[in-house]
Amino acid sequence: xxxxxxxxxxxxxxxxxxxxxxxxxxxxxxxxxxxxxxxxxxxxxxxxxxxxxxxxxxxxxxxxxxxxxxxxxxxxxxxxxxxxxxxxxxxxxxxxxxxxxxxxxxxxxxxxxxxxxxxxxxxxxxxxxxxxxxxxxxxxxxxxxxxxxxxxxxxxxxxxxxxxxxxxxxxxxxxxxxxxxxxxxxxxxxxxxxxxxxxxxxxxxxxxxxxxxxxxxxxxxxxxxxxxxxxxxxxxxxxxxxxxxxxxxxxxxxxxxxxxxxxxxxxxxxxxxxxxxxxxxxxxxxxxxxxxxxxxxxxxxxxxxxxxxxxxxxxxxxxxxxxxxxxxxxxxxxxxxxxxxxxxxxxxxxxxxxxxxxxxxxxxxxxxxxxxxxxxxxxxxxxxxxxxxxxxxxxxxxxxxxxxxxxxxxxxxxxxxxxxxxxxxxx
Amino acid sequence: xxxxxxxxxxxxxxxxxxxxxxxxxxxxxxxxxxxxxxxxxxxxxxxxxxxxxxxxxxxxxxxxxxxxxxxxxxxxxxxxxxxxxxxxxxxxxxxxxxxxxxxxxxxxxxxxxxxxxxxxxxxxxxxxxxxxxxxxxxxxxxxxxxxxxxxxxxxxxxxxxxxxxxxxxxxxxxxxxxxxxxxxxxxxxxxxxxxxxxxxxxxxxxxxxxxxxxxxxxxxxxxxxxxxxxxxxxxxxxxxxxxxxxxxxxx
Numbered sequence: 254x255x256x257x258x259x260x261x262x263x264x265x266x267x268x269x270x271x272x273x274x275x276x277x278x279x280x281x282x283x284x285x286x287x288x289x290x291x292x293x294x295x296x297x298x299x300x301x302x303x304x305x306x307x308x309x310x311x312x313x314x315x316x317x318x319x320x321x322x323x324x325x326x327x328x329x330x331x332x333x334x335x336x337x338x339x340x341x342x343x344x345x346x347x348x349x350x351x352x353x354x355x356x357x358x359x360x361x362x363x364x365x366x367x368x369x370x371x372x373x374x375x376x377x378x379x380x381x382x383x384x385x386x387x388x389x390x391x392x393x394x395x396x397x398x399x400x401x402x403x404x405x406x407x408x409x410x411x412x413x414x415x416x417x418x419x420x421x422x423x424x425x426x427x428x429x430x431x432x433x434x435x436x437x438x439x440x441x442x443x444x445x446x447x448x449x450x451x452x453x454x455x456x457x458x459x460x461x462x463x464x465x466x467x468x469x470x471x472x473x474x475x476x477x478x479x480x481x482x483x484x485x486x487x488x489x490x491x492x493x494x495x496x497x498x499x500x501x502x503x504x505x506x507x508x509x510x511x512x513x514x515x516x517x518x519x520x521x522x523x524x525x526x527x528x529x530x531x532x533x534x535x536x537x538x539x540x541x542x543x544x545x546x547x548x549x550x551x552x553x554x555x556x557x558x559x560x561x562x563x564x565x566x567x568x569x570x571x572x573x574x575x576x577x578x579x580x581x582x583x584x585x586x587x588x589x590x591x592x593x594x595x596x597x598x599x600x601x602x603x604x605x606x607x608x609x610x611x612x613x614x615x616x617x618x619x620x621x622x623x624x625x626x627x628x629x630x631x632x633x634x635x636x637x638x639x640x641x642x643x644x645x646x647x648x649x650x651x652x653x654x655x656x657x658x659x660x661x662x663x664x665x666x667x668x669x670x671x672x673x674x675x676x677x678x679x680x
Numbered sequence: 681x682x683x684x685x686x687x688x689x690x691x692x693x694x695x696x697x698x699x700x701x702x703x704x705x706x707x708x709x710x711x712x713x714x715x716x717x718x719x720x721x722x723x724x725x726x727x728x729x730x731x732x733x734x735x736x737x738x739x740x741x742x743x744x745x746x747x748x749x750x751x752x753x754x755x756x757x758x759x760x761x762x763x764x765x766x767x768x769x770x771x772x773x774x775x776x777x778x779x780x781x782x783x784x785x786x787x788x789x790x791x792x793x794x795x796x797x798x799x800x801x802x803x804x805x806x807x808x809x810x811x812x813x814x815x816x817x818x819x820x821x822x823x824x825x826x827x828x829x830x831x832x833x834x835x836x837x838x839x840x841x842x843x844x845x846x847x848x849x850x851x852x853x854x855x856x857x858x859x860x861x862x863x864x865x866x867x868x869x870x871x872x873x874x875x876x877x878x879x880x881x882x883x884x885x886x887x888x889x890x891x892x893x894x895x896x897x898x899x900x901x902x903x904x905x906x907x908x909x910x911x912x913x914x915x916x917x918x919x920x921x922x923x924x925x926x927x928x929x930x931x
Contacts, residue, residue, distance in 0.1 A: 259788030263774065263781070270776045270815070508772025512831065515736050517761040518789045 256518055260526035267500060268530060274496025278534060279541065282489030286481060286542055287553070293477035294555050305417065306354040307331040310338035310345055315365020317428050321401075324424035325358070330416070345404050356417055357404035367399035368432050376436040385440075401425065476556040482546040483639035484612045487632050489542060490535040490578035491606070494585050494599030497531050501586025502595045510679055520680045524670075528579050535575030561642045566652045570642060573659045574635035580666035581631060587673040606630040611637075634659045687749060687839055687870045688712040688735060694743030695734055704730045706894045708744070712872060712887070714838075717865050719885030720874040721914070726891040728874040729769065732843050735872065736766050748839065762791065765837030767829050769844040775817035779810040779827045783834050790835035797834075804830040808860065822853035829857060839870040846880065858884060878914040890918060897921050 268274070309325070311318050326333055336348050338359070345357040403421060405414055434450065504510050504523075513520060546558025561567055582599065589595035607613055609623060610630030619627065627633045638655045641647035647655070674680045693708040705727050712718045720728045733739040735746060737757045746753040748760045773782045780801045787797040805812050808826045811819055816827055829845055842861070846854045861884065865871050873885060881888050882902065889899040898905055898921055902914075911917040 255788055255793070256791075259785055263777065263785045266781060267774060267776050504774075507775060508768055508770045509774055511738065511768060512766060512772040512786065513789060514738055515761060515764065515766040516786065516789045516835075517758055517791055522789075 256522050257526060260522055261530060264526050264530040268496065268534070271496050271500070274499065277492050277495040278489065279538060282485050282492060282538065283542060283545060285488065286485035286545065287549075289485065290477045290481040290550070290555055291553070293481065304332035305330055305356055305413075306352060307333050308345065308348045308352050308354040308357045309333050309335045309360070310348070310357070311335065311360040312338060312362040313360050313364035314362075315369075317365035317368045317432060318360045320431060321360065321364070321424055321428040324427045325421065328420040328424060330420055331356070345402075349404060349406065355406040355409055355413075358421065359402040359404070361399055361401070364399045364401070368429055371398065372429065372432040372436045375433055376440060379437070380440060478546055478550055478556040478558050479643050482542060482558050483643055484636055486539050486542045487574055487578075487635040487639065488603070488607050488612050489538045490575050490635070491581060491603045491632060492600070493531050493534055493578055494582040494603055495596055496534075497527060497579065497582035498586035498589060498595040498599045499592045501527070501583060502589050502592045505677075505679070506591070514679070520674065524583065524674075527583065528576070531579045531582065532572070532575050535578055536571055539571045539575070559643075561646065563642065563649060563652075566642055566649050569656065570635070570638045570652065573656050573663070574638065577631045577635060577659055577663050577666070580663050580670065584666045584670045584673065587670050587677070587679075603632075606632050609633070610635075628658075631659065631662045634662065685714045685749075686711055686747075687714040687716065688872070689747045690735070690744065691746075692744035693731070693734060693741050693746065695730060695739060695741045697730075704894050705734065705741070708894075708896055710889055710896060710899050712870065714749070714870055715865070715868060717862075717871045717884055717886045718873065719881045719888040720872070720891060721876065721878060721881050721888055721918075722891035723876060727894040728891055729843055730894075731891070732841050732872065732874055736764060736841050737761065762835075763838040765832040765835065765840040767832035767840065767842045767845050769847060771824050771828050773816060773827060773831055776815050778815055779812045779819075779830070780805055782816060782827060782831055786831045787834045792835055800834055800836070804834065808856070822849045825849050825853060825857065829860070833864060833869075837869065839872060840864065842871065842873045844875050845873075846875070846877070878918070881914055888914070890914075890921065892922050 307325075309322060311322060322333075322335075325331060334352050334354065336352075338344055338348070345359055348354075349357045401421065403418065405417075409417075510520065510523075513523065543558060543560065547560065551557045585595055585599045585602075589598060604613075607630075609619075609627050610616075610632035611619075611627060612632055616624070616627055616633065634655070638652060638659065641652055641655050671680075688711070690708055690710050693705055694703055695705040696703045708731060720731060722728055730739065734741045735748075735753075737753055737760065740754075748756075748764065751760055753760060774785070777785070783801040783804060784797050787800060788794075792800070804810065808830050810826055810830060811823050816824060819827070825845065825848075829842075832842070833840060840861075845861075846857055849857070858880075861871060861873075871884075873880075875881065885902060887899075887901050888905065889896045890905075891897070898917070900908070905917060906912065906914075909917050909920055911920060
């Protein structure tokens with residue numbers, strides 16, 4: 254026990270004097286967690302709360318284009334600036350640049366004409382099919398459809414484009430439906446359809462209810478914080494490889510291990526001490542990053558981290574994730590020959606394992622070929638356990654089961670470390 | 681120091697490094713008395729460090745056997761480690777700790793209790809005039825050598841193995857180390873010393889073994905060896921035994 258305490262004291266002194274290691278273990282992940290959450294949150298805001306700046310060029314003077322413009326406005330996601338551009342869409346680029354707009358829409362001059370022609374054709378077809386009109390269809394050919402052009406600022410990502418395209422398509426459909434309704438009404442009553450009917454059609458649409466699946470029925474809506482804080486905590490844990498892996502290499506190369514081998518002690522005491530010290534580090538990292546999520550994020554107008562109810566399950570996941578990170582770092586330290594090897598290999602592999610493990614890119618967004626590979630990333634299993642608790646509100650039993658793969662990886666890494674030490678005659 | 685019993689007995693020791701075909705140690709047999717100042721000398725690559733590593737249990741010899749105070753090294757290594765101390769040629773301590781932090785740690789690892797560790801640390805800091813206010817990495821080369829030596833003697837070993845303990849130090853530090861080693865020996869510690877500096881052998885050691893190409897080519901008291909071969913200095917003895925010039929640079 255005295256030897257273990259002395260080694261713990263030594264490891265603690267070495268840790269506190271390793272300023273670069275501390276910066277990597279605490280500073281960098283905190284910065285990443287705050288930065289990535291803030292960026293992702295503003296992205297959500299961009300789509301959900303903020304309005305996308307839009308330059309609208311309407312070359313058409315008819316009623317349909319005015320209706321279309323109104324529907325675009327009613328979509329509620331655009332901040333519209335209207336510009337004169339009867340000469341064509343060519344100058345829309347410049348106009349967007351002038352207005353610093355993300356989207357530009359050009360309505361061609363024949364927009365109303367073509368929608369009207371199209372709706373007449375459809376009306377005649379309906380009346381004919383119902384046996385209300387004459388024997389023959391009067392309109393011959395469907396005209397080439399009108400073409401509304403959407404211009405995107407190149408910084409816009411594909412997911413935003415889908416949202417914008419959906420809003421524009423919805424406005425076009427409403428415009429077309431309104432015109433069709435008017436035509437049908439005119440054929441029966443020789444009057445335009447009343448606004449009340451249009452409102453009924455628009456507002457009477459089937460509603461959509463959104464439910465986030467959780468095992469205990471709790472309805473915490475996932476947000477950037479709930480996703481990012483566990484993810485970057487796991488990343489932080491694995492970055493102990495810089496300090497721990499490098500420390501082991503230093504001890505191997507500076508002769509300390511050699512001297513210990515001439516003393517009546519087991520090297521396993523050293524390894525146990527390192528595991529305890531760095532396990533405390535990983536738990537400290539978790540507490541600090543979670544505290545930032547709970548207390549600092551609301552002050553920064555970011556969503557507050559909602560901690561799960563089961564503290565026991567949270568501790569278990571943190572413990573096993575930390576142990577896995579420490580095992581990985583020890584393994585790297587034992588096999589690396591130089592500090593440069595340990596730091597370089599350790600940092601690069603952690604980033605790669607984070608990428609394939611769903612930390613940098615969500616695992617559901619990965620191509621199918623990567624779905625198998627991600628199972629080999631210990632970070633994936635750590636993150637899955639945290640998400641089980643934070644997002645799916647899984648039961649204690651489910652959490653225990655989710656930790657089993659992690660336990661397997663830990664045992665594998667510990668065995669690998671043991672054989673590495675034997676091979677290098679360190680034990 | 682009075683010599684009374686055998687500290688180390690080596691019989692027909694042979695060692696080959698893994699992956700090498702040539703033996704690094706071949707048929708080594710020698711005896712070191714308790715309380716003796718024993719020196720292993722020879723040029724670089726002669727096998728001094730390898731032999732010392734075998735004697736301290738760092739390397740396991742494939743042939744022959746070693747006993748330390750009557751205990752077989754192979755079967756009682758853990759017990760033997762309690763009464764041997766080792767001062768390796770390279771610095772073997774934590775550069776980020778102070779001298780006393782290093783001493784306290786290695787003392788505890790040697791099995792000393794807290795009061796003993798504290799007392800011995802204070803004693804060594806004073807005797808060896810260790811700078812205890814800085815991390816070791818900030819100390820001079822000579823001061824690091826002293827720290828390296830202090831850690832080796834922290835747990836008051838009965839046998840102290842010293843592998844080139846004065847490499848790269850100034851005259852004053854070298855003299856301080858030599859004086860301290862003689863004092864240790866007077867107090868009963870057996871010294872097993874390796875160096876390529878033949879002058880150190882003449883100054884410190886009562887008995888010497890000259891090594892060449894993994895073998896012991898001479899083993900006796902210094903005076904007897906010189907008398908036998910009618911030489912005045914070890915360097916002349918080495919030349920007469922090997923037929924080769926003793927290289928001070930490489931040796």
